[in-house]
Amino acid sequence: MRREAEGRGTGRGRRQEVATSLAGAVGEEISAFLAPVDAELERRYPGDPGTRQPVHTVYVPGDVIAAGTIRSWGDQALAALDEHAPDAASFAAVLGLSDELAGPVHDRVRAKLEREPVEDLRIDFEDGYGLRPDAEEDEAAARAARLVAEAYEKGTAAPYTGIRVKCMEAAVRDRGIRTLDVFLTGLVEAGGLPEGLLLTLPKVTYPEQVTAMVRLLDAFEKAHGLPAGRLGFEIQVETSQAVLAADGTATVARMIQAAEGRATGLHYGTFDYSACLGVSPAHQASDHPAADHAKAVMQVAAAGTGVRVSDGSTNVLPVGPTGRVHDAWRLHYGLIRRALARAYYQGWDMHPAHLPTRYAAVFAFYREGFEQAAARLARYADRAGGDVMEEPATAKALSGHLLRGLDCGALDIAEVTRLTGLTRPALESFTAPRRGNPTASAP
Numbered sequence: 001m002r003r004e005a006e007g008r009g010t011g012r013g014r015r016q017e018v019a020t021s022l023a024g025a026v027g028e029e030i031s032a033f034l035a036p037v038d039a040e041l042e043r044r045y046p047g048d049p050g051t052r053q054p055v056h057t058v059y060v061p062g063d064v065i066a067a068g069t070i071r072s073w074g075d076q077a078l079a080a081l082d083e084h085a086p087d088a089a090s091f092a093a094v095l096g097l098s099d100e101l102a103g104p105v106h107d108r109v110r111a112k113l114e115r116e117p118v119e120d121l122r123i124d125f126e127d128g129y130g131l132r133p134d135a136e137e138d139e140a141a142a143r144a145a146r147l148v149a150e151a152y153e154k155g156t157a158a159p160y161t162g163i164r165v166k167c168m169e170a171a172v173r174d175r176g177i178r179t180l181d182v183f184l185t186g187l188v189e190a191g192g193l194p195e196g197l198l199l200t201l202p203k204v205t206y207p208e209q210v211t212a213m214v215r216l217l218d219a220f221e222k223a224h225g226l227p228a229g230r231l232g233f234e235i236q237v238e239t240s241q242a243v244l245a246a247d248g249t250a251t252v253a254r255m256i257q258a259a260e261g262r263a264t265g266l267h268y269g270t271f272d273y274s275a276c277l278g279v280s281p282a283h284q285a286s287d288h289p290a291a292d293h294a295k296a297v298m299q300v301a302a303a304g305t306g307v308r309v310s311d312g313s314t315n316v317l318p319v320g321p322t323g324r325v326h327d328a329w330r331l332h333y334g335l336i337r338r339a340l341a342r343a344y345y346q347g348w349d350m351h352p353a354h355l356p357t358r359y360a361a362v363f364a365f366y367r368e369g370f371e372q373a374a375a376r377l378a379r380y381a382d383r384a385g386g387d388v389m390e391e392p393a394t395a396k397a398l399s400g401h402l403l404r405g406l407d408c409g410a411l412d413i414a415e416v417t418r419l420t421g422l423t424r425p426a427l428e429s430f431t432a433p434r435r436g437n438p439t440a441s442a443p
Contacts (some may be wrong), residue, residue, distance in 0.1 A: 059124045065123050078110065121158040236267045292358060310348070312351050314332055380395045381395075403427055
């Protein structure tokens with residue numbers, strides 16, 4: 001069969017016949033055959049949600065949390081800076097920052113610690129809290145709910161806040177369920193579940209434990225007339241079985257599916273996972289080969305699902321004499337930069353003095369890549385040439401880099417717009433999944 005098409009290079013107005021061999025029904029049959037696959041792709045791989053991802057999670061035990069905890073962490077972090085690196089030059093010398101980055105990074109770190117020292121607060125009722133009498137944990141969970149509700153009401157809450165409960169293993173299952181119930185009920189009675197609420201389920205080993213969490217949250221939603229799926233949760237990967245199942249399959253992939261769309265993150269537990277594999281305490285760290293393997297499996301399993309991967313923490317605290325603090329800061333900074341280069345954009349912080357190096361590493365990372373990313377995205381948006389051939393997926397990555405820099409405070413929208421010519425909504429249009437073609441370019 002033949003079809004006329006406008007010819008190029010054949011003279012103005014001339015039409016050229018294009019030969020085809022297949023009937024239209026063939027394409028329709030193939031589309032019908034692949035319709036279930038299309039639906040499966042859309043269900044299983046919806047893409048990144050496009051919401052802000054915190055750069056870290058701060059863990060505070062349930063009996064220690066107080067109304068002023070976030071401000072206290074910020075003040076302690078600023079005091080550590082004042083004592084051990086009081087100006088931009090000394091801070092840059094500790095971390096090896098270039099002269100060009102020294103001032104901007106130092107200034108932004110101080111501003112961040114004054115404005116928003118904690119991006120994600122997790123009130124811990126698991127390892128950081130331990131086993132307590134039921135009445136004591138009940139009261140602590142109820143108190144945590146009151147503090148969270150009050151913080152959101154006053155506008156002093158971290159952008160993300162929630163709790164980590166005990167796991168679904170038999171010995172502590174009932175206690176974990178009750179703590180979660182007490183906490184969530186307290187929030188509902190105090191005015192409702194806040195935006196930015198995050199729940200963490202630790203020591204997940206089998207997908208069935210994820211299914212149990214789904215059923216628990218579904219029951220709570222029905223009890224309070226909440227929309228189905230309102231409550232999501234993070235899955236903490238702390239055992240070898242969570243990465244590789246007995247049958248050789250990647251357990252984390254099955255866990256994501258078992259969550260039925262409720263999983264928001266996979267969080268790597270550095271020390272529990274290392275101990276599970278028999279790594280000696282002196283070598284338990286987030287850059288150990290065992291850690292790299294676990295996180296790589298997590299990353300591949302989560303890719304495209306909308307579930308985000310978080311790195312773990314370091315247990316080397318920046319405390320004591322200045323020399324010791326500087327050593328701990330260099331270690332922490334290096335681990336964060338290593339994680340960012342591997343696309344792990346979130347981690348854990350265990351001490352207020354970790355905050356200066358958390359933000360220094362994040363800010364330096366985004367500012368170092370800022371001008372090049374902005375120039376490449378601007379060329380792509382203008383369909384202009386350059387020395388790099390960009391793909392739609394690369395444009396998505398470039399805009400994602402800029403948006404993450406904006407969200408954490410490493411970049412300002414004025415400077416991003418100046419170099420790219422793009423507003424924030426325009427940047428977001430590059431990262432938004434396109435129905436049926438998630439890598440299609442933005443208009």
